Amino acid sequence: MPKPEILDPQGKAVLGALDRLGYSAVTNVRQGKRFELEFEGDVTEERLAEVRRAAETLLSNPVIEDFTVRVEQS
Amino acid sequence: MPKPEILDPQGKAVLGALDRLGYSAVTNVRQGKRFELEFEGDVTEERLAEVRRAAETLLSNPVIEDFTVRVEQS
Numbered sequence: 427m428p429k430p431e432i433l434d435p436q437g438k439a440v441l442g443a444l445d446r447l448g449y450s451a452v453t454n455v456r457q458g459k460r461f462e463l464e465f466e467g468d469v470t471e472e473r474l475a476e477v478r479r480a481a482e483t484l485l486s487n488p489v490i491e492d493f494t495v496r497v498e499q500s
Numbered sequence: 501m502p503k504p505e506i507l508d509p510q511g512k513a514v515l516g517a518l519d520r521l522g523y524s525a526v527t528n529v530r531q532g533k534r535f536e537l538e539f540e541g542d543v544t545e546e547r548l549a550e551v552r553r554a555a556e557t558l559l560s561n562p563v564i565e566d567f568t569v570r571v572e573q574s
Contacts (some may be wrong), residue, residue: 427536440535440559449554451547454538461514462501464528473525480523485514 427458432490461485469497501532506564535559543571 428434434456441455463477478495486493502508508530515529537551552569560567 427534437535443558444537444554447554447558449550451539451550452537453540454536456536458534458536460501460532460534461511462528462530462532463518463526465525466527476523476525480518480521484517484521 427456427492429490429492458491459485464500501530501566503564503566532565533559538574 428437436457437455440457441452444450444452444455461481463480465473474495474497481493481495482488502511510531511529514531515526518524518526518529535555537554539547548569548571555567555569556562
């Protein structure tokens with residue numbers, strides 16, 4: 427997601443569109459990216475550390491974006 | 501997120517890059533969008549239904565994308 431101090435024109439456009447469509451209870455919108463990474467087998471601590479490293483270096487731009495990593499079992 | 505039957509060239513490119521960088525435990529990657537909507541006050545059932553409607557009609561393209569809605573307290 428864009429860091430809080432970074433302008434997010436896409437989010438602002440969505441907020442404007444929601445307002446015009448009558449969804450006026452929403453006070454703010456931010457738009458970001460989402461990646462789903464699949465593994466065979468268990469997500470070990472080591473794999474999770476690798477994913478965090480990949481998120482930092484490849485999947486996000488750490489100058490303007492924050493990220494969170496979440497594990498979901500399928 | 502793109503539906504399972506929809507090709508995802510961005511996800512494929514990320515998978516290739518991860519592989520080249522040595523993150524070879526990842527077997528598949530899909531890339532999608534994420535929206536954070538803020539509300540003043542509680543997220544009632546009614547608001548949640550509105551968000552689902554907005555996700556269906558404005559935030560996603562239901563022909564090629566699935567979506568999930570999750571509530572987070574801040």
